[in-house]
Amino acid sequence: MRNIVPLKYxxxxxxxxxxxxxxxxxxxxxxxxxxxxxxxxxIPVGTQGSVKAISPEELKEIGIEIILCNTYHLYLRPGEEVxxxxxxxxxxxxxxxxxxxxxGGYQIFSISSLQKPTDxxxxxxxxxxxxxxxxxxxxxxxIQLSLGVDIMLVLDECIPYPATRYQxxxxxxxxxxxxxxxxxxxxxxxxxxxxxxxxxxxxxLRKRSAEELVELNFDGYALGGLSVGEPFSLREEIxxxxxxxxxxxRPRYLMGVGTPQEILRDVALxxxxxxxxxxxxxxxxxxxxxxxxxxxxxxxxxRKDPRPLDPECSCCTCRNYSxxxxxxxLWAKEIxxxxxxxxxxxxxxxxxxxxxxxxxxxxxxxEFKKSFxxxxxxNR
Amino acid sequence: MRNIVPLKYxxxxxxxxxxxxxxxxxxxxxxxxxxxxxxxxxIPVGTQGSVKAISPEELKEIGIEIILCNTYHLYLRPGEEVxxxxxxxxxxxxxxxxxxxxxGGYQIFSISSLQKPTDxxxxxxxxxxxxxxxxxxxxxxxIQLSLGVDIMLVLDECIPYPATRYQxxxxxxxxxxxxxxxxxxxxxxxxxxxxxxxxxxxxxLRKRSAEELVELNFDGYALGGLSVGEPFSLREEIxxxxxxxxxxxRPRYLMGVGTPQEILRDVALxxxxxxxxxxxxxxxxxxxxxxxxxxxxxxxxxRKDPRPLDPECSCCTCRNYSxxxxxxxLWAKEIxxxxxxxxxxxxxxxxxxxxxxxxxxxxxxxEFKKSFxxxxxxNR
Numbered sequence: 001m002r003n004i005v006p007l008k009y010x011x012x013x014x015x016x017x018x019x020x021x022x023x024x025x026x027x028x029x030x031x032x033x034x035x036x037x038x039x040x041x042x043i044p045v046g047t048q049g050s051v052k053a054i055s056p057e058e059l060k061e062i063g064i065e066i067i068l069c070n071t072y073h074l075y076l077r078p079g080e081e082v083x084x085x086x087x088x089x090x091x092x093x094x095x096x097x098x099x100x101x102x103x104g105g106y107q108i109f110s111i112s113s114l115q116k117p118t119d120x121x122x123x124x125x126x127x128x129x130x131x132x133x134x135x136x137x138x139x140x141x142x143i144q145l146s147l148g149v150d151i152m153l154v155l156d157e158c159i160p161y162p163a164t165r166y167q168x169x170x171x172x173x174x175x176x177x178x179x180x181x182x183x184x185x186x187x188x189x190x191x192x193x194x195x196x197x198x199x200x201x202x203x204x205l206r207k208r209s210a211e212e213l214v215e216l217n218f219d220g221y222a223l224g225g226l227s228v229g230e231p232f233s234l235r236e237e238i239x240x241x242x243x244x245x246x247x248x249x250r251p252r253y254l255m256g257v258g259t260p261q262e263i264l265r266d267v268a269l270x271x272x273x274x275x276x277x278x279x280x281x282x283x284x285x286x287x288x289x290x291x292x293x294x295x296x297x298x299x300x301x302x303r304k305d306p307r308p309l310d311p312e313c314s315c316c317t318c319r320n321y322s323x324x325x326x327x328x329x330l331w332a333k334e335i336x337x338x339x340x341x342x343x344x345x346x347x348x349x350x351x352x353x354x355x356x357x358x359x360x361x362x363x364x365x366x367e368f369k370k371s372f373x374x375x376x377x378x379n380r
Numbered sequence: 381m382r383n384i385v386p387l388k389y390x391x392x393x394x395x396x397x398x399x400x401x402x403x404x405x406x407x408x409x410x411x412x413x414x415x416x417x418x419x420x421x422x423i424p425v426g427t428q429g430s431v432k433a434i435s436p437e438e439l440k441e442i443g444i445e446i447i448l449c450n451t452y453h454l455y456l457r458p459g460e461e462v463x464x465x466x467x468x469x470x471x472x473x474x475x476x477x478x479x480x481x482x483x484g485g486y487q488i489f490s491i492s493s494l495q496k497p498t499d500x501x502x503x504x505x506x507x508x509x510x511x512x513x514x515x516x517x518x519x520x521x522x523i524q525l526s527l528g529v530d531i532m533l534v535l536d537e538c539i540p541y542p543a544t545r546y547q548x549x550x551x552x553x554x555x556x557x558x559x560x561x562x563x564x565x566x567x568x569x570x571x572x573x574x575x576x577x578x579x580x581x582x583x584x585l586r587k588r589s590a591e592e593l594v595e596l597n598f599d600g601y602a603l604g605g606l607s608v609g610e611p612f613s614l615r616e617e618i619x620x621x622x623x624x625x626x627x628x629x630r631p632r633y634l635m636g637v638g639t640p641q642e643i644l645r646d647v648a649l650x651x652x653x654x655x656x657x658x659x660x661x662x663x664x665x666x667x668x669x670x671x672x673x674x675x676x677x678x679x680x681x682x683r684k685d686p687r688p689l690d691p692e693c694s695c696c697t698c699r700n701y702s703x704x705x706x707x708x709x710l711w712a713k714e715i716x717x718x719x720x721x722x723x724x725x726x727x728x729x730x731x732x733x734x735x736x737x738x739x740x741x742x743x744x745x746x747e748f749k750k751s752f753x754x755x756x757x758x759n760r
Contacts (some may be wrong), residue, residue: 007582050716052707078683078708081384085684086704094700201703303458316437320474324466328458329430335715 006331011150012192012219014039014251021363024270025356030066030251034090034098034149035067039251039272040356042263042349043100043282048073049083052280053335053342056095062315062347063354064073066150068275070104072104076126076133081144088148091160100151100253100275103140105196106224109158117157119174128193130185137178138185141193151192153222154182159200161228164255168200176212183216194253196224201234203241210245220251220273232265234333239269259288260352260376264369271361279349283341286330289348293376297341302327315347316340392531392572392599394419394631398741404623404650405745407737410446410631412530412572414470414478417445419631419652420736422643422729423480424660428453429463429473432660433715433722442695442727443734445477446530449656451523452484452492456506456513460526468528480531480655482635483520485576486604489538497537499554517558518565531572533602539580541608548580560668563596574633576604581614583621590625600631600653607636607656612645619649640669640732640756644749647736654691659729663721666710669728673756677721682707695727696720715740717748 013031020026020103042058044051046067051059059067069089083140086092089099105122108115112124112133121136129224137155144152151246155178157171175198186193195218212220223242226235239254246252253273254266263274280332286298290310295307305323316328317340329337352372393411400406410417410655423683424431426447431439431603439447454460466472485502488495492504492513499517517535521600524532535558537551555578575598579585592644593601603622608613621635625649626632633653634646643654659669666678670690677689685703697706697720737750 001402009435048708048712048714049705050712050714051716055719073712077712078704081702082684082708086686086702092702092705094705210742266537304462306466320436322459322602324430324460325474328428328462331428332428332453332457334428334430335433335718336435338715339435339719 011190014220014249016249017276018361019248020360020365022366023369024269025360025365026270027357027360028251028272030098030151032098034096034150035065037098038353038357040263040267040353040360041066041273042271042279042353043068043275044048044346045070045275045277047094047277048077049089051342051346053284053338054280054346056093057230058343059095059346060097060350062343063350064346066100067095067097067151068100068102069093069103069147069149070107071140071147072107074101074102074126074147075135075143080358081142084146090148095301098151099149100192101144101148101149101153103144103153103155103196104135105140105153105156106158106255108135115322117171117174119177119240122157124157137182139181141185145186145191149191151194151220152186153194154179154196154218156198156224158225158228159198159217161230163200163202165200165205168198168202168205172198172200172205172209173379176209179213179218181217183218192219194218194220194222196222196255197242197246198225201238202232203238206238206242207245211244214245214247218250220253221246222253222255223271224255226254227258227262232262236265236269239266239271243270259294260349261373263349263352264356264373268365269328280343282343283345284338286327286337286341287345288341289345297323298330299327299328309341309344310348313344313348313351315344316349317344391570394600394629396629399628400740400745402744403648403749404747405462405647405736405740406650406652407740408422408631408652410478410531412478414476414530415445417478418733418737420643420647420733420740421446421653422447422659422733423653424726425450425655425657427657428457429469429563431722431726432728433664433718434452435481436473438723439475439726440477442723442730444726444730446480447478448480448482449473449527450484450487451520451527452487453480453482454527455484455515455523456508460523464526470528478531479527479529480572481524481527481529481533482574483524483533484515485520485533485536486538486635488515489735497551497554500559502535502537505619517562521562521565521636525566525571529571531574531600532566533574534559534575534598536575536578536604538605538608539578541581541605541610543580545582545585547580548582548585550601552580552589553576554583556589559593559596559598563598566626572599574598574600574602576602577622577626578605580605581610581618583618586618586622587625590622591728594625594627598630600633601626601652602633602635603651603657606634606640609636612642615646616649619646619651623650639674640729641753643729643732644728644736648745648749651690659725660722664718666703666707666721667725668721669725671755677703678710679707689721689724690728693724693728697725697727697748 195213
């Protein structure tokens with residue numbers, strides 16, 4: 001096994017290199033002891049310590065610089081103790097590049113049961129075995145530190161969409177208190193730590209959330225509570241409003257997004273970081289991104305189609321396999337089918353991010369976005 | 381995609397290089413237009429056109445020279461027409477090395493329903509959608525020729541174990557008639573074609589089966605109707621008896637075997653070719669071969685075990701991952717877990733076959749077998 005030093009705490013740094021002249025799009029770079037991450041970046045999701053169907057070797061081949069793991073899942077199974085014994089999360093999962101972990105807040109509110117948030121922390125029952133747990137903001141950071149990840153997120157309280165103003169205020173108040181305690185707790189550590197802006201769909205609450213978090217001086221700011229069912233236009237308003245109150249020299253992370261279209265639109269608003277399980281999840285059901293739009297390979301039209309999935313793509317899958325074979329594998333429930341479509345979708349997004357970065361450098365992001373979306377949407 | 385010529389018919393050849401001085405073990409080589417296959421060989425099973433969980437690239441990395449696909453499965457889904465349209469089975473599945481297909485006989489009798497064998501052929505219903513089908517010995521060869529595989533098997537009638545002498549005689553008579561028709565049908569083709577020795581557990585029927593098939597002059601001989609629940613000792617008796625009547629200059633293929641122990645014991649009896657879904661199937665449930673014996677990684681003892689699966693193995697899985705991580709992946713139902721254990725089991729068998737070959741060359745096969753089995757079984 002490779003020799004990795006997962007427990008050496010060093011500060012995360014972010015450098016903003018260039019802002020596009022005609023949009024909010026930004027090109028930057030995150031530096032950590034596990035390497036650099038160019039932004040805008042799409043982070044593949046490895047919930048339980050594995051990006052589903054894909055190996056770390058393949059992620060590197062695709063050019064992935066960072067993956068996301070879930071504190072909630074790893075805390076419940078296999079447990080931080082197992083991971084620490086084996087030498088930290090990087091060594092455990094054989095991934096020597098960057099890892100970001102979310103705090104588990106979102107999972108506690110969406111997939112555990114009997115959640116009881118109080119000012120002290122959250123009581124909940126495991127979705128795996130029903131066992132009872134209680135996590136505080138401090139405990140959540142302790143777990144992430146023990147995993148040895150590069151970027152951590154503070155515990156937050158997530159509200160459903162739509163939510164009343166009253167619900168949003170209560171959750172926001174608690175999230176801000178927890179953010180303060182989180183900041184105090186890790187005062188002397190030097191890992192990257194991101195705050196999470198909440199406030200539902202209420203602009204004044206988002207403003208308050210952003211301003212109070214910025215006062216606490218986090219290494220980056222996540223926009224939470226979005227991509228939960230709200231209309232695109234509302235989401236864009238909230239992003240624009242929130243970004244107004246965030247410092248330009250810190251990365252902005254839109255959690256739970258997204259598709260190629262969403263990424264392009266939100267990069268234009270100044271978002272630097274995205275993560276989403278959708279591209280890998282839809283791939284396992286045959287949903288693939290192509291330069292002509294999204295396709296579903298299970299469709300009967302591909303039964304005898306000898307062409308590659310996307311003739312403009314040069315990934316392993318597109319170089320070696322026909323639509324007919326991929327369709328067969330998916331219907332036959334063969335693991336290889338899910339591997340090949342997942343590989344393609346991650347490759348497609350990695351290439352998209354490269355092109356986005358290049359277009360920002362050359363101040364032609366809007367032009368690139370327009371031509372991509374025209375082609376992509378016409379053939380949906 | 382690579383340029384493959386899957387439909388050029390050329391003869392299969394077999395050369396026997398060396399027979400071990402102190403056992404029946406043989407070292408030989410099969411030659412076909414898609415390359416060579418050294419024997420003794422273990423053939424991984426790619427039932428539906430994919431060795432489950434593994435990519436063709438990985439198979440090549442492991443050193444696999446031939447895989448087995450199932451005529452029954454490919455005939456039902458995606459159908460030979462789809463495969464022909466895309467350019468033949470090699471191109472369809474992106475595998476330019478050798479492919480052997482079984483005739484479908486075994487699958488028709490084990491997983492389809494309402495099978496009705498007559499002298500003309502077999503009527504059965506698909507296990508996928510219940511649709512009715514009728515296959516003759518000629519039709520089964522036509523399908524295999526259309527797939528463009530390198531080695532084909534004749535249609536046979538499989539009987540359960542235990543079976544009465546009467547059942548065995550009826551099935552054998554039919555299987556021999558079908559073998560004659562198969563030989564007549566492909567008279568002018570030059571693909572490899574193997575006959576299948578049947579006869580249940582009755583030595584005189586096995587003898588009759590072998591002798592009549594040998595008269596038909598096949599390119600190789602499969603031993604069918606074994607590995608269906610009979611005791612090891614009985615199987616060995618039947619193999620020894622059958623091999624007496626098979627020509628030394630043709631490969632002998634024991635279908636449905638096996639484990640490292642079985643392979644070693646049956647190589648000693650003069651078997652050249654093995655295939656079995658077990659090594660890949662058990663891998664997906666955490667069952668792994670190691671130099672110390674078979675282990676199940678789901679076991680609680682591996683929860684915090686930082687060691688590689690088999691410290692004496694140098695495969696990708698053993699070089700990069702701990703037992704603790706593999707156990708976690710398997711419990712978390714992550715595809716990567718099944719990939720890594722499957723890779724290891726195939727690598728383990730490929731290494732075993734290499735060592736077997738080397739020991740035969742050096743006339744020390746029995747010695748190798750003994751030392752392997754002592755170590756393997758002690759720690760089961």
